[in-house]
Amino acid sequence: MIQLIQGDITRLVVDAIVNAANSSLLGGGGVDGAIHRAAGPSLLEECRKIRNRQGGCETGEAVITGAGNLPSRFVIHTVGPVWNGGEQNELQLLRNCYENSLALAVKNKVQTIAFPNISTGIYRFPKQLAAEIAISTVKEFTLNDMLEKVIFVSFDQENYAIYKNLML
Template identity: 65%
Template sequence: MNIELIKGDITKISADAIVNAANSSLLGGGGVDGAIHRAGGKQILEECIQIRNRQGKCNTGEAVATSAGNLPAKYVIHTVGPVWNGEEDKSSKLLEDCYRNSLQLAESLGIKTIAFPNISTGIYQFPKELAGKIAVETVKNFQAETIEKVIFVCFDDDNEKIYKKLLD
């Protein structure tokens, strides 16, 4: 499995799946979640509503998939990252679950390329260094069968520097 690093906008990444740092309502929000919903169009929201009607909200650490609407991807995998509250062990395990469950869901969909944003490091205030370490370790330790490439998409300079260091 190759790991790539890109600084940019995840809504412009061409991959089989992009991951959305969603909130538990799955109805869109701020940050990357809002950007994906805006760029992807109403089809993504409609599918999120169907998922909610079936299962209720999406719990922290879990992942669900929709089509990608107008995005240059086939799927959007929505995962709910933890809000940082200082409980490092509990929050770290939940963030690890986000990456692992997204990868497992991608495998079940036969996905070859998947792009991740920096989950929980924006408004959820997860410390960027710790979040990067968890993301990279979880991806590196994942036993992939169909996934050939994972792309970490960093929106800001801080995350890009952190991931560059972690991937060297």
């Protein structure tokens, strides 16, 4: 039910991939930029509509769009917290990213979903702690058996090794 791979999330054939977005939803660096580039202009257009309607996406929240040119059906955009030493509710906000993304997935009848390593790039969330939160939150959620498969996708070797060790 829970799987780990190292690779490019934009190439996965799943119902939904999760984008570690910024609050503007208009693309950026890292996985966000890669997803926007691979999906093409229709993804940006859908994100603009959401932004115009609700002003973007708050940290810990999630929104869903189509996937454009990606092999998935949906992109679930969630805004991870910027690490500030753990004093600004970052742990709960990261947990909310996973919970809200999973809830949106279930609401949209998603059976397979792939997550990147949210907030561990330029947002500087400690990778070990982020992986612990991601895995425990997904395990708690999947006890409900609402999803067929959850895949953690690590682009870099360091995150992959951390997840692999925690999932043993």
